[in-house]
Amino acid sequence: MKYEQLAKDIIENVGGAENVNSVVHCITRLRFKLKDESKANTEVLNNMEGVVTTRKSGGQYQVVIGNHVPDVYKAVVSEGGFQAAQPVDAEGGEEKGSLFNRFIDMISGIFTPILSVLVAAGMTKGFTALFVAIGWLDIEGGTYQILNAIGDGLFYFLPILLGYTAMKKFGGTPFLGSVIAMALVYPALEGIPGANEPLYTLFAGTMFESPVYIEFLGIPVILMTYSMSVIPIIVAAFFAAKLERSLTKIIPDVIKTFVVPMLTMLIITPLTFIVVGPIATWASQLLGQATIWVYDLSPVIAGAFLGGLWLVFVMFGLHWGLVPIAINNFAVGGIDPILALIFVHSFALAAAILAIWIKTKNEKTKSLSAPALISALFGVTEPGMYGITLPLKRPFIFTLISSAIGGVLLGIFGTKGYVMAGLGVFQVPSFIHPEEGLNGAFFGAIIALVVGSVLAFVLTYFFGGINKNEDTGAGSTQPVAVKGAQNGKDQVIGSPFNGTVKKLADIDDTAFASGALGQGVAIEPAEGKVVSPVSGTISVLFPTNHAIGITSDDGAEILIHVGMDTVQLDGKHFTAHTEQGSHVEKGQLLIEFDGQAIKEAGYPLTTPVVVTNQDQFEISTINEQEVKAQDILIELKVK
Structure with missing residues (x-):
């Protein structure tokens, strides 16, 4: 680092x-x-x-x-x-925003380090399935087996990678998270349910009926499939990181190196099996029962429910409560409506990714979008969900909405599956009626696919906020990279508002006064409007809207910091009229603030206006005087 x-x-x-x-x-x-x-x-x-x-x-x-x-x-x-x-505040750094936004930020942050390999595995898995479908590969052959292991291996052992990244994000020892995950996906434990008769059954005769095959210190353990799961290991890593920090403070240094990880594993891993397993299992069973009840009530409502929330179910591992129901439906009656209602989700996701691919200015996002799009079409949604749409939030929400509408149409047309098939394009043939062939229900599925895909594309392209803070994530203070920022030209910087100019050295903040953060001037504003001093790109907009960075079209990097210590107002009395990554023209309104309220709160309004890449220029500033917005404030000559 x-x-x-x-x-x-x-x-x-x-x-x-x-x-x-x-x-x-x-x-x-x-x-x-x-x-x-x-x-x-x-x-x-x-x-x-x-x-x-x-x-x-x-x-x-x-x-x-x-x-x-x-x-x-x-x-x-x-x-x-x-x-x-x-994004930090003045009271201790709790992230602002809804619980949903905070959850998405956490999930996307954990997945960011593995995006490239996740997309690569998704592509491999998708193409392998395609080659089987068109007859190029035999599933009994060694070529298929190896390609399938390459593509499917990452998803099967995904908890191990997530254990590492989650522990790192939560401030724990990354490898400790991986070891906990290894126990969760240990093959011998997953094989127990199929190998022996259960010791006994809990809650027999209810929807929560659960066979118990093993116990831990006399406590029943309800096993579930943790391979390919996401939430269980993240929950385990969260508590493991907290426990590890607590143990580090109390265990003597001489034995800390091995005792802390040992105790963390011995406490967290069994608790995950004992607590997370039952909760996830019962939630899956409850979801399955609820789905059947909703479908019997109304296929249209069931379509909206399943289509709109399938990706969320996958994220929490709850979809495993529906797959057995679908398999049983095929086995008993040769027909299943459950998986049919989720048909549109992978195409809606692919359409949203396509919109992002076309519109994004972020080269990394663009490079990841193409393979994620192909994977989604083949029914592998994880790369596009975790790597592309989820971090941007709106595209993910639009995908859910479009999938829900597709599910409604599938319910209206009465579309059902007649064979167990894959997802994405591989699911299309499953809708062909064994006697009627391409009937109305089949064409209804095609209509739902088109409607859901078009809707997801349009909503994402026009309203997805694709280039809003995309380079660093919503709310980030990391500067946006701006082309030309290292190739400065002679230029002038205008005043961002009406006010009185004073020397930077005279202000009551040693960091700015020393010039270490940039050369420039300070202004006592006479009004509560900040306009752009140059034409350029907003490289930084702090979440509390009290400070803004602009990179001019000619390469100057300018920082405007309204008031002293005003970050502690946590955004109160400030309103932004632009966003990070936007291009602005000189004189364009950037921020409004209530100067009187800020003063009454005890914060000076003295505002430094500095050039932060001062090493590239010879800088001349005007003397102490009154200025109006856009008057020449600073002159720059390239060294």
Whole structure:
């Protein structure tokens, strides 16, 4: 990790991890809440390479870093084992937004490190199925067996990879998460239900009837299939990381290296089997019973329910409660409506990915979209769901909506499956009636496919927010890469609002006053509107809307920070009129703020306007005077 040593040095000199109540970051600095500020070695920190300065304000111990603060923050969280905050606030870093958004951010963050191999495996799995379908491969042959192992192996052992990435995200030891996951997918345990008679059955005669094949210390263990699952290992990793940190504090150093991981595994792994297994199993059974009840009530409602939520069921592993019902339907009556109602979901996902592929400006997203699209068409949805649509949120929601509408149409047309088939394009032949052939129900499935796909494409393309904060995820403060930023030209920077110019050195913030964060001026604003001082791209917009970074079309990187310590207002009194990644014209309204309310809250409105890539320019600023918005404020000449 690039900033690993810097992070270690910072933690050590703020009094160690045990002295930290919380740490968050704003646009330029780490903001620690320390148990005892007297333990912080301010002199060492001030002289540390990579640290601009330190500052104490508002009950926070601030370590000023500059433009690289998001990367340093990640390293500090990782090295200190702290709970990671997402977009930070002034009260301790709890991520804002709905529970749904926070859940999606967590899931997508855990999957990000494995996206490339996930997509590659999905492509391999999809093409292998295609080659079998068109007769190029025999499922009994060795070529198929090896290709299937390559494509399917990652998905089967997915919990092992997720154990690593989840533990890393939650601040635990990554390999410990993988070892816990290995126990969950241990083949011998998965084979027990088919090998012996159950010891006894819990809740016999109810929908929660569960055979028990093994016990742990006399406690019944209800086994489920953890291979290809997602949520169980993430839950296990979350609690494992917390337990590991607690044990680290109390276990003596001389035995800590092996005793902490041993105790963590011995406690968390059995608890996962004993608690997560039953919950997931019963939830799956309940879902299966509920689906049959809803279908008997109305195929249309069942179509909306199953079609709209199938991807969510897959995410939680609940779909395993429906697959046995479908298999039984085929075995008993040769016909099944359950899996037929989910037919549209993979095509809706593929259409949403296609819209993203066409519209995205993010090269990484574009490169991942093509193989994820192909995988989705072949019924392998994980790469597109976890890697493309889920992180962007809206496309994922639009996929669910479109799949639900497709499910409604399938219910209206009475579409059913007559053979057990794969998903995606491989499911189409299953709708051919054995006697009637291509009947109305079959064409109804095609209509549902077209409607769901077109709807998903249109909604995602026009309303998916595809390029909104896409480079770093919604709400991120990581700067957007802007072409030309390293090739500056002579240019002038206008004033972002009416006000009075003062010297940067005279303001009450040593980080800005020293010029370490950039050369420029400060302004006492006379009105509550910030306009763009140049034509360029919004490279940073902090979630609290109090600070904004702009990269001009000619390569200057400009930071406007409204007020002093106004991050602690947590966005109150600020309204943004642009978004990160947007191109703006000079004079365009960027932010509005209530200056009077901010002053009454006790925060100065003095606003630094600085050029952060000052090493590329000779910078001239105007003297202290009154200015109007767009008046020349700073002149730049390329060195």
